Amino acid sequence: MKEKMLLSLLVTVLVCCVQLTDPMTILAYNPAPENGDVFEQGLQEKDKRNISVEDFPELEGGPENPERVAPTPIDMTILQERYPDTFILRGPANQNRIALTFDDGPDPRFTDEVLNVLNQYNVPGTFFFMGSRAIAYPEIVERTNIEGHVIGNHTYFHPNLVKEADIPTLEREVTRTEDVLFDIIGYRTSLFRPPYGFLYNELVEKLGEMQYLIIGWSVDSLDWQEDPPAVIAANVLDNVHPGAIILMHDGADWDGDRTNTIEALHQIIPTLQEQGYEFVTVPELLTIPFAK
Numbered sequence: 001m002k003e004k005m006l007l008s009l010l011v012t013v014l015v016c017c018v019q020l021t022d023p024m025t026i027l028a029y030n031p032a033p034e035n036g037d038v039f040e041q042g043l044q045e046k047d048k049r050n051i052s053v054e055d056f057p058e059l060e061g062g063p064e065n066p067e068r069v070a071p072t073p074i075d076m077t078i079l080q081e082r083y084p085d086t087f088i089l090r091g092p093a094n095q096n097r098i099a100l101t102f103d104d105g106p107d108p109r110f111t112d113e114v115l116n117v118l119n120q121y122n123v124p125g126t127f128f129f130m131g132s133r134a135i136a137y138p139e140i141v142e143r144t145n146i147e148g149h150v151i152g153n154h155t156y157f158h159p160n161l162v163k164e165a166d167i168p169t170l171e172r173e174v175t176r177t178e179d180v181l182f183d184i185i186g187y188r189t190s191l192f193r194p195p196y197g198f199l200y201n202e203l204v205e206k207l208g209e210m211q212y213l214i215i216g217w218s219v220d221s222l223d224w225q226e227d228p229p230a231v232i233a234a235n236v237l238d239n240v241h242p243g244a245i246i247l248m249h250d251g252a253d254w255d256g257d258r259t260n261t262i263e264a265l266h267q268i269i270p271t272l273q274e275q276g277y278e279f280v281t282v283p284e285l286l287t288i289p290f291a292k
């Protein structure tokens with residue numbers, strides 16, 4: 001009897017394991033650690049900065065850190081090979097042109113300072129904004145546009161699109177953001193960057209149908225780890241190449257801080273300019289229109 005019970009328990013456990021080991025589930029399902037404490041810290045931070053936390057749209061799929069520990073559900077390189085006309089990771093290697101890209105803004109704590117640094121060195125950037133933050137801080141979006149930077153779509157709430165795993169979610173997130181940005185900047189951006197770089201075949205195909213070019217990256221500053229500025233700078237300077245698309249963040253969660261990103265830019269930009277690199281926007285790098 002006891003053996004029988006043990007056997008049935010074993011079978012149950014095995015069945016559960018099989019269900020959990022669906023490859024997509026394992027890769028996409030990256031249980032974020034309980035970060036209630038972190039959120040509490042965020043609330044305290046908020047008090048210091050005197051901005052209402054209810055007004056600040058959070059990253060719905062979670063902060064960069066826990067999500068990014070897991071591997072990309074389908075590696076960006078594989079998706080790029082499968083969909084070379086839709087999924088871009090880098091520009092042409094035969095010119096010394098590179099593009100700085102910034103995700104998760106507009107952020108009232110950091111985006112203005114990033115723009116100030118870019119202005120200081122007369123360098124354009126490409127900003128992948130979230131719809132929920134754009135509608136909350138339209139003046140930052142407007143400033144970004146007026147100062148000659150290009151704006152791309154980074155979804156409305158920053159969900160993990162692979163975990164959400166359905167086309168309607170993607171369509172809603174992208175269209176809503178496109179409409180919000182259009183109302184502020186007056187064009188429909190042709191650029192999309194998926195939160196965490198997470199996509200799979202059907203989502204790439206849908207974005208292609210929606211006339212988007214998906215922009216990944218070839219150099220990751222890993223700035224979301226909030227290492228010292230010299231480390232962030234080295235992550236870029238040691239890996240840069242002609243045609244590089246460089247990933248950085250002007251936005252963060254409430255407990256996140258992009259001060260080191262801003263400091264690192266003061267090292268990255270002049271160093272690369274001295275090396276003969278020219279900074280351009282992503283559409284300039286790829287010679288494509290920035291609007292649909």
Ligand SMILES: [Zn+2]
Nearest residue numbers: 103104195196
């Ligand atoms: Zn993001």
